[in-house]
Amino acid sequence: MGKAYKLFRKKGNKLYPLFVLATKETPMHTWIPAESGVLTTSGKVKSKLGDLCYRPGWHLNDSCPYVQHIGIKGPSGKIEYMNPDYVWCEVSYSDAINYQKKANEKGRNKNGQIIKKNAYLKEIPVNGFYRYKTNPQMFGEWIIAGAIRIERILSDEEVVELCKPYGLVPMPRYKKVS
Numbered sequence: 001m002g003k004a005y006k007l008f009r010k011k012g013n014k015l016y017p018l019f020v021l022a023t024k025e026t027p028m029h030t031w032i033p034a035e036s037g038v039l040t041t042s043g044k045v046k047s048k049l050g051d052l053c054y055r056p057g058w059h060l061n062d063s064c065p066y067v068q069h070i071g072i073k074g075p076s077g078k079i080e081y082m083n084p085d086y087v088w089c090e091v092s093y094s095d096a097i098n099y100q101k102k103a104n105e106k107g108r109n110k111n112g113q114i115i116k117k118n119a120y121l122k123e124i125p126v127n128g129f130y131r132y133k134t135n136p137q138m139f140g141e142w143i144i145a146g147a148i149r150i151e152r153i154l155s156d157e158e159v160v161e162l163c164k165p166y167g168l169v170p171m172p173r174y175k176k177v178s
Helices: 100-106 154-165
Strands: 002-011 014-016 031-033 058-062 079-081 085-093 129-130 142-145 149-154
Touching: 002 142, 002 149, 058 085, 058 149, 100 129
Parallel strands: none
Antiparallel strands: 002 014, 002 058, 002 085, 031 149, 058 142, 085 149, 129 142
């Protein structure tokens, strides 16, 4: 079992995914298998952001609870703030099977070279995971896992402390979660 971090939307005492299947409550302290989102005719997945590339599974960060490409834009026009209703959670994920070799095979070009942006699966990694960099601006790589268990919600202070060893400073909240 691996340990990682996941960003959720918090509404009252309930947690929800941010973008895909965003209205589906995500309970704590129970194993939750990943589900595929609704596919469009073009093979993408519907989300609150619009249609996204179909990479099914829970997207996690194993380094620390940090993102710089998800949030609220500030006066500069760049993302500067954490959404007020987003929270970081510590999660466990299923790591019985490492699907990295299979993902890398999907990303090989005709010369056998791995093209990282293509090295992902179009199926949920059941009982396992693989790594993928979904955004070139992001810190590290995501873990894409087949199942998670939310262990706890992290405080903003804990997030700051967990990011310090990496020299990272999390974005400030736009306003505090109520």
